[in-house]
Amino acid sequence: MGCGWLGQQLALPLQQDGHQLYVTRRSADVLTNLPTAMSGFVLDLRQPDLTQNQQALALFHDALVLCAIPPGRGETGNNYQTSLQNLYQLMVQAKSTAVIHFSSTGIYQGCTGKVDESSELCSQHPRVQLLYAGEQALQQFPHCITLRLAGLMGPGRHPGHSVAGKTLSNPDGAVNMVHALDILEAVRTLIADNTWLSGLYNLSCPAPITREEFYLRAAELAQTEMTFICDATQSRRVLAEKFSLRFDFKYRFSSAIDALTYCF
Template sequence: MKMIIVGCGWLGQQLAAALCRKGYQVTATRRSVAALADLPASVAAIALDLNAPPVNDEALNAIFNNALVICAIAPGRQQPGNNYVESLQQLTALMQGAGSRGVIHFSSSGIYQGLDGDTDETAELLLQQPRVQLSAAGEQALQQFTPCITLRLAGLMGPGRHPGRFVAGKTLPEPLAPVNMVHSADIIAAVQSLLALPALSSAVYNLSCPAPVSRQTFYQQAAAMLGSKVDFDLHTNMQRRVDPQRFIRQLGFHYRYHSACDALTDCD
């Protein structure tokens, strides 16, 4: 099967290497030719700037024809010059014109910003918040293509991305709130579970370590592993816990790292 990873950054590179080992024909894209040099040698790479005016490129259409596309473009922040939604609209048009097989979209559990308690894929979003509005618009842009599987990823951790690095010496809020994290190895395993299905159907899934862990427990352990410490503001409001059960139930999926604390051992 042909696979294309659009926006092949930290997570995409790990996924590309894993898929190549499984025998998939993988093509990775980045916005510029210069950025392609960092990609694994085993992965075919092309420059694709979705912010540029669309062109009817026969060679590009041939690459995308009958390919399963994985969109790993991060939304960033909603501010002038952020063409995230327009880029995904252009990607949708490209897939439609080329006759792609389907798309898996790496979205973010940040789309639930402002919500409290256990939060699943049916939660009503607070679209008045800029970050939520941007993420939702991006999801909707890609969902114009079918089948589209939207994976709402919790906070990312894994090789080269140790959470303790981002909090050392800081004072963090909400010590008792649940932490929502997912290891890159579990994201890759989730994608491989989807690829093993007889056919893809459009759906939305959360990916997050299923065992509840408090922010205080997690970040204190993460900081201690790196020989530092983190403090907490004692003011507490209970925050959302991203519920990953739909993917577990429907795919029979088993997380390698049931707890975010367990996943810290495979971060650096």
């Protein structure tokens, strides 16, 4: 579900693994951008009565659903929550096997210090409310695994380009990033496990790295320039040991700095 940047990082490798895979877009015109031999279909989750869509019911039957639909800065909360609620109802009607929902560690906005999956959320923040509502919509499904992803990096998404010409704050704060290849391996791990027990997990490079270390190296590799101002901004470090312990998972990139050369 959703074939934006993250969906595209996952779809082709999973298809090459031998899975019968379908990707969705909201309109037919963007389906033409799919890689050769990839099957796609139009499905707008904002539309009512999806449970009457016979094509969708057939494709979702017994399927593992990967939900890579971000809320987007321009989305209203109602659209995002409604979309995921409609997806839940479609999966129930079609008797899907399980859903892996890609959420975001942005849900910890307002928290400081070390945070993990048991941390209390700052529910007064609108972004936190939006992400939490999306998680709750899909966690109604009997087999739902929620992966809260740290900042995304990978091919075409180099952090050195995103900060070019900018002045950043909080040089001593923690950086929380995860590479697309580690997200892919986490999905492969869940498929191999095949138990589909519902759970909530953070995915973030586990080695502690400061923002200054990370972004200066990122800018150096990308041949861009950026600066830091010294301030006392409080930050948070996302802990992600739960997934590693549960599935004996080892990150390819323990340090986010090591992942930078794999973002071109």
